[in-house]
Amino acid sequence: MMRSLTISPDKCTGCLQCEMACSYENEGVFNPVKSRIKVFVFEQEGRHVPYTCTQCADAWCQNACPTEAIQINAQTGAKEVNEGLCVGCKVCTIACPFGTVNYNQATGKVIKCDLCGGDPACAKACPTQAITYQDANWTGYDKMRSWADKTNTQATAQA
Amino acid sequence: MRYVIIGAGPAGVVAAETLRKQDPKGEVILIGDEPEPAYSRMAIPYLLAEHIDERGTYLRHATDHFENLGIRQIHEKVTAVDGTGHTLTLQSGESINFDRLLIASGSRPVAPPIPGLDQPGVHHCWTLADARYIADYAKAGSKVVLMGAGFIGSIIMEALVERHVELTVLEMGDRMVPRMMDQTAGNLIKHWCIDHGVNVRTSTRVMEVKPDDTGIARLTLECEAAKPIQADLVVVATGVRPETRYLENSGVQIRQGVVVNDYLQTTLPDIYAAGDVCEALEWGTGNHAVHAIQPVAAETGRVAAMNMTGSNTLYAGSLQMNILDSIGLISTSYGQWQGVENGESSELLDEARFRYIKLQFEADRLVGAITLGMTEHVGVLRGLIQSRTRLGRWKEHLMKDPSRIMEAYLGATHSA
Amino acid sequence: MGWHKKVLRVNLTTGSCTPEPLNMEWAAEYLGQRGLATKYLLEEIDPKVDPLSPDNKMIFATGPLTGTAASTSARYSVITKGALTNAIACSNSGGYFGAELKFAGWDMIIFEGKAASPVYLHISDDHAELLPADDLWGKSVWETDEILHQRHQDPRLRISAIGVSGEKGVLYACIVNDLHRAAGRSGVGTVMGSKNLKAIAVRGTQGVQVKDPVRFMQAVGEKKQVLADNAVTGQGLPTYGTQVLMNVINEVGALPTNNARDVQFEGASNISGEAMHEPRGSENKPNLVTNQACFGCTIACGRISRVDKEHYTVKNRPEYWNASGGLEYEAAWSLGADTGVDDLDALTFANFVCNEQGYDPITFGATIAAAMELYEMGLITDEETGGIPLKFGSAEALTKMAELVGKAEGFGKTLGMGSKRLCEKYGHPELSMSVKGQEFPAYDPRGIQGMGLTYATSNRGACHLRSYTVASEILGIPEKTDPLATEGKAGLVKAFQDATAAVDSTGLCLFTTFAWSLDDFQPQVDAACEGEWTLERLSELGERIWNMERQFNMAAGFTGKDDTLPKRLRKEAAKTGPAKGKVNGLKVMLPEYYQLRGWDEKGVPTAETLQRLGL
Ligand SMILES: Cc1cc2nc3c(=O)[nH]c(=O)nc-3n(C[C@H](O)[C@H](O)[C@H](O)COP(=O)(O)OP(=O)(O)OC[C@H]3O[C@@H](n4cnc5c(N)ncnc54)[C@H](O)[C@@H]3O)c2cc1C
Numbered sequence A: 001m002m003r004s005l006t007i008s009p010d011k012c013t014g015c016l017q018c019e020m021a022c023s024y025e026n027e028g029v030f031n032p033v034k035s036r037i038k039v040f041v042f043e044q045e046g047r048h049v050p051y052t053c054t055q056c057a058d059a060w061c062q063n064a065c066p067t068e069a070i071q072i073n074a075q076t077g078a079k080e081v082n083e084g085l086c087v088g089c090k091v092c093t094i095a096c097p098f099g100t101v102n103y104n105q106a107t108g109k110v111i112k113c114d115l116c117g118g119d120p121a122c123a124k125a126c127p128t129q130a131i132t133y134q135d136a137n138w139t140g141y142d143k144m145r146s147w148a149d150k151t152n153t154q155a156t157a158q159a
Numbered sequence B: 001m002r003y004v005i006i007g008a009g010p011a012g013v014v015a016a017e018t019l020r021k022q023d024p025k026g027e028v029i030l031i032g033d034e035p036e037p038a039y040s041r042m043a044i045p046y047l048l049a050e051h052i053d054e055r056g057t058y059l060r061h062a063t064d065h066f067e068n069l070g071i072r073q074i075h076e077k078v079t080a081v082d083g084t085g086h087t088l089t090l091q092s093g094e095s096i097n098f099d100r101l102l103i104a105s106g107s108r109p110v111a112p113p114i115p116g117l118d119q120p121g122v123h124h125c126w127t128l129a130d131a132r133y134i135a136d137y138a139k140a141g142s143k144v145v146l147m148g149a150g151f152i153g154s155i156i157m158e159a160l161v162e163r164h165v166e167l168t169v170l171e172m173g174d175r176m177v178p179r180m181m182d183q184t185a186g187n188l189i190k191h192w193c194i195d196h197g198v199n200v201r202t203s204t205r206v207m208e209v210k211p212d213d214t215g216i217a218r219l220t221l222e223c224e225a226a227k228p229i230q231a232d233l234v235v236v237a238t239g240v241r242p243e244t245r246y247l248e249n250s251g252v253q254i255r256q257g258v259v260v261n262d263y264l265q266t267t268l269p270d271i272y273a274a275g276d277v278c279e280a281l282e283w284g285t286g287n288h289a290v291h292a293i294q295p296v297a298a299e300t301g302r303v304a305a306m307n308m309t310g311s312n313t314l315y316a317g318s319l320q321m322n323i324l325d326s327i328g329l330i331s332t333s334y335g336q337w338q339g340v341e342n343g344e345s346s347e348l349l350d351e352a353r354f355r356y357i358k359l360q361f362e363a364d365r366l367v368g369a370i371t372l373g374m375t376e377h378v379g380v381l382r383g384l385i386q387s388r389t390r391l392g393r394w395k396e397h398l399m400k401d402p403s404r405i406m407e408a409y410l411g412a413t414h415s416a
Numbered sequence C: 001m002g003w004h005k006k007v008l009r010v011n012l013t014t015g016s017c018t019p020e021p022l023n024m025e026w027a028a029e030y031l032g033q034r035g036l037a038t039k040y041l042l043e044e045i046d047p048k049v050d051p052l053s054p055d056n057k058m059i060f061a062t063g064p065l066t067g068t069a070a071s072t073s074a075r076y077s078v079i080t081k082g083a084l085t086n087a088i089a090c091s092n093s094g095g096y097f098g099a100e101l102k103f104a105g106w107d108m109i110i111f112e113g114k115a116a117s118p119v120y121l122h123i124s125d126d127h128a129e130l131l132p133a134d135d136l137w138g139k140s141v142w143e144t145d146e147i148l149h150q151r152h153q154d155p156r157l158r159i160s161a162i163g164v165s166g167e168k169g170v171l172y173a174c175i176v177n178d179l180h181r182a183a184g185r186s187g188v189g190t191v192m193g194s195k196n197l198k199a200i201a202v203r204g205t206q207g208v209q210v211k212d213p214v215r216f217m218q219a220v221g222e223k224k225q226v227l228a229d230n231a232v233t234g235q236g237l238p239t240y241g242t243q244v245l246m247n248v249i250n251e252v253g254a255l256p257t258n259n260a261r262d263v264q265f266e267g268a269s270n271i272s273g274e275a276m277h278e279p280r281g282s283e284n285k286p287n288l289v290t291n292q293a294c295f296g297c298t299i300a301c302g303r304i305s306r307v308d309k310e311h312y313t314v315k316n317r318p319e320y321w322n323a324s325g326g327l328e329y330e331a332a333w334s335l336g337a338d339t340g341v342d343d344l345d346a347l348t349f350a351n352f353v354c355n356e357q358g359y360d361p362i363t364f365g366a367t368i369a370a371a372m373e374l375y376e377m378g379l380i381t382d383e384e385t386g387g388i389p390l391k392f393g394s395a396e397a398l399t400k401m402a403e404l405v406g407k408a409e410g411f412g413k414t415l416g417m418g419s420k421r422l423c424e425k426y427g428h429p430e431l432s433m434s435v436k437g438q439e440f441p442a443y444d445p446r447g448i449q450g451m452g453l454t455y456a457t458s459n460r461g462a463c464h465l466r467s468y469t470v471a472s473e474i475l476g477i478p479e480k481t482d483p484l485a486t487e488g489k490a491g492l493v494k495a496f497q498d499a500t501a502a503v504d505s506t507g508l509c510l511f512t513t514f515a516w517s518l519d520d521f522q523p524q525v526d527a528a529c530e531g532e533w534t535l536e537r538l539s540e541l542g543e544r545i546w547n548m549e550r551q552f553n554m555a556a557g558f559t560g561k562d563d564t565l566p567k568r569l570r571k572e573a574a575k576t577g578p579a580k581g582k583v584n585g586l587k588v589m590l591p592e593y594y595q596l597r598g599w600d601e602k603g604v605p606t607a608e609t610l611q612r613l614g615l
């Protein structure tokens, strides 16, 4: 069974430990700008929403990429950016309807969540279990998927 | 069942792979007239900038990729199609039958009717062959004139800047990327480029290109109401048009491009079209239009192939979307960025820092956007536009502060 | 490493923003934040300077661990000469601003001079510039925040600003960042206002690096676990916030009430952390909306609250219906117990206004409490207050005055002086519950003896955050001492003061010390910072800082005579509770404290002490 990142915004306190863990794991520095997971704050409602790639089955970013630079990790199901192949054209960043592929101006490549190869640092760092890594059949995830389907111009074939 | 595809660009390749997946037993033939393995035109700028070699432009990297999928490739030009007779003719004279045909021949560059554009030293930048030619002449310090500062022109500009040529950019329109950016954004991009040492001249019309007789350069460009400009190389990026010349007697209807219905089917039942060549439904407007961009090529290639194998897959329409990097200034445009009738818009502008965001709404839905200087979460603009998400109270937030787009998206779609 | 080794010097008079290298020799002796910035201040200004003159400087300082993955790595401090106290001021704040400053590549910003007209500082990584703020002048913190976010089109821009109170010279104005976190005490916001500096907006993309990342992450992970396993940092604070203390402190009879006339408050449970969880009001929802952490914090003691829409303070005023920074214990005490008001919504509203207009709720509450006492004595008249009876227990008096102080209008101008000047004005200086001009907070030294010595000797005026002996005397951390006894308190206070000064120089939060001792900081600091950071070095650092601050104050004109407490605490015995019949035993504790510090009987550090500490 594939596992996925499960997010419970109601548990999030906005500490950004996840962003720090992500940037450290992937870039070796403490720098939330380079985090692949982002926490959004709804000041007026007192709500914090961590947010990252859901590794959709039929990935927009992957389909849009002109150089095959976004590939599937067979073990985790994650769509990973192959930095050697990425030319930095950023088409994936405008193609992903969730806004979870971002361009890194410093390297000229794009970055996105790769589930840390199956042991996501954000989930480990979260002090309140707002982010967990568990079996993918979870309703919140489905909710996002179904929303994703609405955006679909890639045709979910119902033969 | 024999499927034949004309054109081995992204639309053709994605279609071939989808056909194989949908119909493991069918025969798939992919015909392209370029000698190289299937590649991606949009990677050419990065080749010119020497970030990658030619292999880096290939659409698929495994050398036996198509063989493994049992896709037969023919590197030859198709000269004619007989739609009702289900055959096509290759340049060699050989003819090939098909049960289903996909037209994915992309677009070809076009030049304005200016005398002298047909001489050596004047070149389009559309194919790998073009790129090699340009790379030979666009050496550090050489004088290069780029005609056209549209989307493709602007991308090529970036590559030429990286080659350290002495660059002049000429654009007939009054701003850069006029079909992607409004006046404000187009001018900001222009000023940014000028600030970064590129000589950009808008509202400039070239009258004639002549061999240069001073011995300083290869060519001289005569301009209307301006001093002549010398150049060793002129790169023409003044627009593209669907490559339909070989389809004249095919029987499929052609307007601007090959006309297709909501299933990407042409006016002949067994023939489909995808990518730059097709004139398909435009998302949100109900019109048909040509959208010559990479993501549309991949998406239409897929949907057309689905329909060719008999699964009834509606194409939701292509959304105009572009992202441009002009010497580090990143801009995007989406959908109906010009706005719609009875719509509303909101914008924030910070000229000094080259930041701009403009959103277009129809009632409480987002229908278009332009951004300048934003690199994070831009894709969500597409999500909101294309899913036709009703923003509800978030619309008011965005009217006040359009930069809160990510919050609006999460608020409107992930509310507790 | 840990440090960026870069300081931004902003000369407001000339309008220049100049980068300069961080003095690493000083960093080796003073680490960062509180210690290092105080060293800079002491070197760069005359301690006798008028705090509101252009010659005063103001330093925003991060610590080497600010912006790292260490828990509670949010902290920055503002160091200057305090407008309220005329003493060294060092106000510490969390939120996200400090870490962002670090991400932009700066260890500190030094402001000097005074701008000719209002300006704000915009920092985007290396790029820093002063921009006109004429249109922001007169706006609240909240409005400023909104306008700047829009202007720079960046939801992640972090902003620190003053409100109208700071512009208009309310002497206890604070600097508010991220809407409701504040460098709160001693009038640092007033200093900022006097410089015509409205706000600092920062966005950083450079990140922070540490010396030995692997060892650092290992240490950070272990210490986060220590916090999670501790009863206070793992349970009490996350569940109730600092408000966990309201009922506890009331029980032990150390909750100053009605301007410290009493030590217990009947209405305490109505304004406690527990009460914040209770459904109430028109929608039958609790005051508390959620917990909020500062950057990097795994404790999350911050509260986000809402005022009931039908409450008189906000009825038909939707601008106050949103969730915002809720009550911390000190604010709940000052606005509530000390004024005798037990209306939770009124307190929350007053707290919102403090954040909105940027002033310190502790000093404000204590000042209005003093005014209430003067009013009851007939010294302040209805005419002066604009017809509002300043009676103890009056929620309306509290909230109306909060709004007036925010805009420095009407009687708010008088209240804006703080209790010391107010009580002097009305001829009863003894009614000001302050030391060195600053009001003491929510722990009555008659019920918690160590806090008397804490207040009396605190370098920035009365304050609980200089040596929080409550931890030991009430909570038993690190070990339980008798709150009513004076024995051993001098040593306790000194040890807490030194450790706190070290902690305040790291970039981490003092609240970790419920679970952590310096032993827990040491491996994190050592893995992050260049050089070898042993436990000895850290403890000595704290003591050095303490003495340096003392030197600043002495040069500013303070003497041992200022190490005292309001007469009430020394002479009027507690009337109820466990401390009934007790006054504070400062007399006994102070000489012992001086001795332990290596100071003479007048409270002056001896030459030997200074030499030992390298001062
Ligand atoms: C320099 C450059 C930069 C670009 N940058 C971007 C960008 O940043 N973003 C973006 O979205 N798009 C960009 N594009 C556009 C993008 O490359 C095209 O939209 C995309 O390639 C279209 O794919 P396609 O498969 O429809 O057509 P093509 O890629 O054009 O492929 C069609 C193929 O069919 C072949 N063919 C044509 N006629 C025949 C025939 N008669 N017989 C046999 N074969 C034939 C052609 O030679 C070609 O190989 C760029 C294009 C260029 C040139």
Ligand code: SF4
Binding pocket: A061, A064, A065, A066, A067, A068, A069, A070, A081, A085, A086, A087, A088, A089, A090, A091, A092, A093, A109, A110
């Ligand atoms: S930016 Fe990189 S990963 Fe994204 S589409 Fe372009 S080449 Fe592919």
